[in-house]
Amino acid sequence: MFQRSVALLFITAVLSEPECSRFHYEEQTLNKMIRQEIAMEKLQADMAATQQQVLDALGKLTETTKQLSDDWNNEKIKLEHVANVSAEETNKNVRNFAVEMEKLKGPTVAFRSKDLVDLTPSSGETLVFKTTTLNEGLGYDNKSGIFTAPVAGTYTFSVQFCGKDMYYAIVADGVDIKKGWFCDEKWNTCYTTDTVAVLQKDSKVNVKCSAGSSILRASGNYWNTFSGVLVKS
Known part of the structure; x- marks a missing residue:
């Protein structure tokens, strides 16, 4: 910013110089440098903003991934519990069915x-x-x-x-x-x-x-x- 201020003072001092003079060329060069500096600062600001957006997105993605992992683990536990209960219930039903079939068969004489x-x-x-x-x-x-x-x-x-x-x-x-x-x-x-x-x-x-x-x-x-x-x- 200090360099930009100096350049502006220099431009003000040489405004009265003719366009074909040496000072007119330096003025154009200095203006170009100032515009490039401004563009570079804007580019850096944009890059910093983009970088922050990427970091924020990665943070949200990490949170989402963790949530999905937690949800999957919870569902897996539920499914395993249901499977165990279903297997136990099936075995119980099979045993009960076998007992009932034995009753229907009656005694062997x-x-x-x-x-x-x-x-x-x-x-x-x-x-x-x-x-x-x-x-x-x-x-x-x-x-x-x-x-x-x-x-x-x-x-x-x-x-x-x-x-x-x-x-x-x-x-x-x-x-x-x-x-x-x-x-x-x-x-x-x-x-x-x-x-x-x-x-x-x-x-x-x-x-x-x-x-x-x-x-x-x-x-x-x-x-x-x-x-x-x-x-x-």
Whole structure:
């Protein structure tokens, strides 16, 4: 600014000089320098303002970036929480569904037995199959030959006899529910029969010789058997 003031005083002092004089040339040069200085100062001011604007913009961008990062972290935490809750809820629902399906299936009751104690039973004799190969529900007693229903429901029963002659009956609570007879002079055939019964809890089922004297056979290749299963409770 001091240089500009000096230059102005110099210009005032030489205003009376003719245009073609040495002072007129110096005046023009000095005016040009002053304009350049003013333009430079303006340019510097503009650059300083622009620099400040850039710094302000960078500051706002930094704040925005930090806010976005914080928001993302918060949303990530929320999503992880929702995912954990959803997974836990899904597992709980699956477990509950499995429990309900087990309830719908009801209890498992089934037995399978073989090996008659007496191969020549008499009329009215309960047949005892001494070897139990399956006893879900623990309903069959291989000492008495009697099946006791652990739950009420619809059951199916099956028997197989091998030998020469047999009158038989499947009995439920003292009532014959299936009767039959087979006779084979060659002793080389096994006969199978089955029946269905609706039983109450603790109902009794057994197989008996229903008439005369029977002659049965057994070996490792053919068995006399008694089996049953709960169809629906």
